[in-house]
Amino acid sequence: MSQKHQNPLDRQVSQVAHTLRDQGVAPGRDLWPEIDAALDKVEQQPLLTRRPPQGRMWRLVAVAATLAVALGLGYVGMQGPDGQPADLAFNPGASFLAAEIDPGASSLEKLDHTLGELNQALSLDPENRNLSRLVLLVHRSRADILRHNTLNL
């Protein structure tokens, strides 16, 4: 990939690597070709056909069985009193960001945390237009909650 077509983050990492090498802290040998080859190998494998080493198969089966039981119990717990699912079919991701945000002080804290994560990502990739849009979205949401809190006073 030419320098011109590189992602800004890739460019930054390459620059740092060059700086380190120029300052005399290069590694004993060039590790990148091996890492690159390993990454490409993983990338080329379709997600569902990646096979684990044979010895670990039983562990995966055990984990899958545990997950199935846990999800089953979770599904029963999600049923409403009339037997209908209590929520929509899709759940938000399991990250901290996905936690329920109630309009109030705690939700502002969560939005501030979200904003921190977005700004951190934006500092790594300052030209990312999509990240900037999401930062704006969080600011607008924050303003909505503040307005609501003010109305409630």
Place this chain on the structure above:
Amino acid sequence: MKRKMTLSILCALGLLLMLGTAVAGEKVERTGKASAQGVVYIENMVGSIEVIGWGKNEVKLEGTLGDDVEELEFKTGNKKSVIEVIYPRKMRNITDGAELVIHVPEGSRVSVEGVSAWVTVTKVKGQVEASSISGDVTVTGDCESVEAESISGTVEVDSGARQIMAESISGKVLVKGEEAEVEAASVSGAIQLEFHKFLELSVESVSGTVVALGDLHPKGEFSFDTVSGSITLMVPGDVSATFEVTTFNGGIDNEFGQKARKTSRYAPGRELEFSMGGGDAEVEINSFSGDIRIKKK
């Protein structure tokens, strides 16, 4: 003598109790002339507001006023009708509000506002604006356009309107329709949209899950932005659209077959660009850490 006094006290108490009951649930009924396409403003902070469109050129209010209600304002006219439930200015904790059922000329433009009140609007054909802070907001019927919002209540719209805007902060946003320009937004509430065809679409959420189901107008623009909420877009297999999909830290699953690629060797970001059919509609899907799924209907 003593017995007579006790009897009088008991009678007085009974009378007071009866009076109290009447005030606590005072029934009201008002009717006034209005024009077929006037504006009707309705405001009730606590309780419920049910607005129903009908074929008569008059506004009719029926309901019950609770203990905390100070006054009911009911004015109708050719251009504008106003119904407002007034509460004491200094009252901090209003619990016993008003339950209102209001019939309005079906062609009216209706603006309904509640705070801790459930709001329902049905069979109105003009523009509808309905909002509440903690109550649910439900709009059904073939209105000209709908703007519905709540802070923590569920917003539900099932309408043939051509323009629909639905928003909630922590409540769910559930919208069904035929062909419309749709704007839906939430902070943490889930968003579920089901249309025959979207003319334009803008969806924004911080952590709410987004599910959108429907065909895409070939000249339309369709954008989805979430921070951590997952996005599922379900479109017909023969859709004519260009898709630009990016996620900083989520996954992309595309039933049309094209695979997402990593945006960087060092970061987990992924992006996917592809066209289907003539590539007419423009679809942009963007998330920070939410998973993105594009499915065939």
